[in-house]
Amino acid sequence: MATARTANPTSVMGLNKPANGQLKGQPKPANLQSIPSAAAQQPAGPQKGSNFSLFCTSQDVTSTKGNEFEDYCLKRELLMGIFEMGWEKPSPVQEESIPIALSGRDILARAKNGTGKSGAYLIPLLERIDLKKDHIQAIVMVPTRELALQMSQISIQLSKHLGGVKVMATTGGTNLRDDIMRLDETVHVIIATPGRILDLVKKGVAKVDKTQMMVMDEADKLLSQDFVILIEEIISFLPKDRQILLYSATFPVSVQKFMAKHLKKPYEINLMEELTLKGITQYYAYVTERQKVHCLNTLFSRLQINQSIIFCNSTQRVELLAKKITQLGYSCFYIHAKMMQEYRNRVFHDFRNGLCRNLVCTDLFTRGIDIQAVNVVINFDFPKSAETYLHRIGRSGRFGHLGLAINLITSEDRFNLKGIEEQLVTDIKPIPSSIDKSLYVAEFHSVDPDDDGGDGEAKQKELGAA
Structure with a gap:
C-alpha cells in the first residue's frame, strides 16, 4: 500500500477480486464523449507535484x-x-x-x-x-x-x-x-x-x-x-x-x-432550518443504466477531484463498480458491511490517509464519517429516501468546506428525485456544460514531497492520476 498505482495494468485490472477492498489500476488515455444530457467539460485535474487545500467555508x-x-x-x-x-x-x-x-x-x-x-x-x-x-x-x-x-x-x-x-x-x-x-x-x-x-x-x-x-x-x-x-x-x-x-x-x-x-x-x-445543504452544490445527470459507467468515467476525467465517495445500493454492485473503475484505469477502494472487519479498518484508514482517490461503498459509510479531503460525492445509484440522500452527500462539504454532489438518475429515479427535492426544500439541477471549480475546490498549492516523511511522492502520484 506504499503507492496508489500498480506498475503493470494488465496484471490486475480488478479481474482477481481481492478480499480487502483495495483495487488499483493503471491510468490510461480514454476516448471520452460528453456526459449524457450534458456537454463535455474541459479536463481540470491537478498536476503532479500539487496538492489541494480546501480553504473555502460555508x-x-x-x-x-x-x-x-x-x-x-x-x-x-x-x-x-x-x-x-x-x-x-x-x-x-x-x-x-x-x-x-x-x-x-x-x-x-x-x-x-x-x-x-x-x-x-x-x-x-x-x-x-x-x-x-x-x-x-x-x-x-x-x-x-x-x-x-x-x-x-x-x-x-x-x-x-x-x-x-x-x-x-x-x-x-x-x-x-x-x-x-x-x-x-x-x-x-x-x-x-x-x-x-x-x-x-x-x-x-x-x-x-x-x-x-x-x-x-x-x-x-x-x-x-x-x-x-x-x-x-x-x-x-x-x-x-x-x-x-x-x-x-x-x-x-x-x-x-x-x-x-x-x-x-x-x-x-x-441549526438545520436553513443550513441543511449549505456549501454542497447538487446536480443530476439523466442516464440509462447502461450509460452510468461511461458517465462516471467522464466525470473522473473532467472534475477536479481531491477524493470522491461513490455510493451504490447493494454490496454486489459496490464490488462490480469498483472492478469497472479499476478497469478504466483509476485507483479505487471499496467497503461494505459484508467485508471482514480487519479489511474494513484497513480500507478506511488508507482512504482517510489519502492513499487512494476513489472509494465505492454502500450506506455503511454515510454515518458521521469525517474525511475532510472528500470534495465530491457521486450517487451511482440514487437513494430511496431523503434521509439517506442527506447523509450521503454530507460526506462532502465537511466542516464548511465546499462540496459537489452528482446524482446519476434513471427513469425509475425521477419520482424519488422530485420527492427528495420537496422534502429537503432543495434544488437539484441538471448538470451544466461546465462546472465552476470554485463551487467545490479552493485554490491548490505545491507541496514538497519530502515534507510528509516519505509518503509525499506516492500521494502526489495519486493526486495527479485522474
Missing part, C-alpha cells in the same frame, strides 16, 4: 456568535488538545451545545453533518471526567464500527494532555475477551456500538450504574428498529440522574418518542 460553520473556547472555562490541558486538533473557534453547534452540556442538562441537537457535532459533545464530556474516580463516567453510542474508531481517536487526541483519561472503543466483530481484560483496568469513557456494550453490561464486566453521561451520535439511526430495543435496555442499567445528549442531522418520530420518555426538559438546538 455559513454553517462561519456564522458564529464570536465565542472562543476559552470562554467556557475549560481546563488548560483540554484547551491544548483542542487547539492541537486545529479547532481555532467553536462552530455554531459547539457554541450552543458546550455550555449547556457542561451544566448537566439533557440536549436534543439537530445540525448538519460535518459542522462539529463530535466536538460539541466530546469537549464537555472530557471536561467533566473526574480522574479521581476509576469507574465508567461516560458512554458514547454510535451505530457503526468505523464511527466508533473515529470518535475514540478524536477523544484520545483531545484528552492527551489531561493526564490519564482512559478511553476505550468496543464494537461487535472484535475479540470479546480483549474487551473484558481491558475493563479489568480503569476506563473513564466507552465509545461503543449498542450490541457490544449491552453484552458487556449484562455480563457484569462494564459497570455503568455510576455513569453520569450518555451521548447518542447519529441518534436517528440508533433509535431505528435495528437498535432501539438495545438502547432502551442499556438505559435501564444507568442511574436515574444521568445526562443524555442526542445529536443527529435528522429527527424522525422515533426520536421524538424517545425524547418524551427518557429526556428531562431537554435543551433543543436546531
Whole structure:
C-alpha cells in the first residue's frame, strides 16, 4: 500500500477480486464523449507535484456568535488538545451545545453533518471526567464500527494532555475477551456500538450504574428498529440522574418518542432550518443504466477531484463498480458491511490517509464519517429516501468546506428525485456544460514531497492520476 498505482495494468485490472477492498489500476488515455444530457467539460485535474487545500467555508460553520473556547472555562490541558486538533473557534453547534452540556442538562441537537457535532459533545464530556474516580463516567453510542474508531481517536487526541483519561472503543466483530481484560483496568469513557456494550453490561464486566453521561451520535439511526430495543435496555442499567445528549442531522418520530420518555426538559438546538445543504452544490445527470459507467468515467476525467465517495445500493454492485473503475484505469477502494472487519479498518484508514482517490461503498459509510479531503460525492445509484440522500452527500462539504454532489438518475429515479427535492426544500439541477471549480475546490498549492516523511511522492502520484 506504499503507492496508489500498480506498475503493470494488465496484471490486475480488478479481474482477481481481492478480499480487502483495495483495487488499483493503471491510468490510461480514454476516448471520452460528453456526459449524457450534458456537454463535455474541459479536463481540470491537478498536476503532479500539487496538492489541494480546501480553504473555502460555508455559513454553517462561519456564522458564529464570536465565542472562543476559552470562554467556557475549560481546563488548560483540554484547551491544548483542542487547539492541537486545529479547532481555532467553536462552530455554531459547539457554541450552543458546550455550555449547556457542561451544566448537566439533557440536549436534543439537530445540525448538519460535518459542522462539529463530535466536538460539541466530546469537549464537555472530557471536561467533566473526574480522574479521581476509576469507574465508567461516560458512554458514547454510535451505530457503526468505523464511527466508533473515529470518535475514540478524536477523544484520545483531545484528552492527551489531561493526564490519564482512559478511553476505550468496543464494537461487535472484535475479540470479546480483549474487551473484558481491558475493563479489568480503569476506563473513564466507552465509545461503543449498542450490541457490544449491552453484552458487556449484562455480563457484569462494564459497570455503568455510576455513569453520569450518555451521548447518542447519529441518534436517528440508533433509535431505528435495528437498535432501539438495545438502547432502551442499556438505559435501564444507568442511574436515574444521568445526562443524555442526542445529536443527529435528522429527527424522525422515533426520536421524538424517545425524547418524551427518557429526556428531562431537554435543551433543543436546531441549526438545520436553513443550513441543511449549505456549501454542497447538487446536480443530476439523466442516464440509462447502461450509460452510468461511461458517465462516471467522464466525470473522473473532467472534475477536479481531491477524493470522491461513490455510493451504490447493494454490496454486489459496490464490488462490480469498483472492478469497472479499476478497469478504466483509476485507483479505487471499496467497503461494505459484508467485508471482514480487519479489511474494513484497513480500507478506511488508507482512504482517510489519502492513499487512494476513489472509494465505492454502500450506506455503511454515510454515518458521521469525517474525511475532510472528500470534495465530491457521486450517487451511482440514487437513494430511496431523503434521509439517506442527506447523509450521503454530507460526506462532502465537511466542516464548511465546499462540496459537489452528482446524482446519476434513471427513469425509475425521477419520482424519488422530485420527492427528495420537496422534502429537503432543495434544488437539484441538471448538470451544466461546465462546472465552476470554485463551487467545490479552493485554490491548490505545491507541496514538497519530502515534507510528509516519505509518503509525499506516492500521494502526489495519486493526486495527479485522474
